[in-house]
Amino acid sequence: MSAKRLLLASNNAKKLTELRALLVPLGVELLAQGDLAIAEAAEPFDTFLENALAKARHAAHASGLPTLADDSGLCVDALGGEPGVRSSRFARDARQGEGDADNNRWLLQRLHGQAQREAAFVCVLVALRHAADPEPLVATGRWPLSVLDAAQGGGGFGYDPIVRPRGASAGSVATLTEAEKNAHSHRALAMRQLVAQLHERWHW
Template sequence: MRLVLASNNAKKLGELGQLFAPLAIELVTQGSLGVAEAEEPHHTFVENALAKARHAAAATGLPAIADDSGLCVDALGGDPGVQSAVYAAFTPEPGQDRESHRRAQDAANNALLLQRLSGVADRRASFVCALIALRSADDPQPLVAFGRWHGEVLQAPAGEGGFGYDPLMFIPALGTTVAALPAATKNAHSHRAIAAAQMLSLMRDAWHL
């Protein structure tokens, strides 16, 4: 089965490609098929993932899969939530490439999160991933998987790997931040890995893969 990933993120393609390796699925990005990214106007991860999957399926006529993910901090009422990637107001420098822009946005997001948690004792948080798969844009039975990876927000970044909030997210069960984990360990334990494991089971059962 050829499955369209409703994202143009090469890292996400590689990560999900490995997670779905047990199934006979060819995963391709929507960008490689000329499909622009969808709007994400909703307040929940599930609604945004569904909107992205429907957009990709409608544009390509193929089954589609989409995820929406982010960081939810207990003491902030679940923020940054669906706004995780654009939590801090940020204007890119003229001529700045996509990767440089992402790194600068990440740094601004982390700084704002630390500012809003200044003096807050409860640092509990979770990385959250909603993963949705559709056979067609009007599929009445979308497959929905959800993963949570529990941790705590540190007072300062630690670790050189990962992206986004990884340097601030300490995972007690692993004794380190996400940014300090080897890629293979992160992929085995992450919120996306938890959701993907659920999705594998759902696809086998509902789609007979």
């Protein structure tokens, strides 16, 4: 492959910014599928891997470009892995509102009185050379966390205000700088694996 261009199978602006920053060392131009008027793919599966692969194939087929897809979310041990792949719609599916604030409120409500607070942000990245690529690149990152009793900090997005990196004594993920988050996050861990595979397998 001569051109280092990847299409991101997402219209999430914050995710695009984060992944672009992580790809800078490789000299890869990351495009957004919305810029090409590609609609969001369905995400009907119960695992991050299946959803990421479905999104990547959909965008690669529509664009003809090498494509990167991310599926990620928060997995809480006391809830059997919920909200998992439904992290972005956790409150909506339970008819408890919609959006980050309602998701956070609903999760804290579900965990009220629960002593077990272990959780993890999980990210699966899939990269395809083309829609029919029989050998997708797959990378996984897992960031161990503890769920707080109340929100802290105004940065980040999603569940960042109500989770703390495991072992940290204070603050939440929402109190971290962008550089700190990009050094330790589930997405950063997965991207490091993916970059190594892009070097080795795609010769980028």
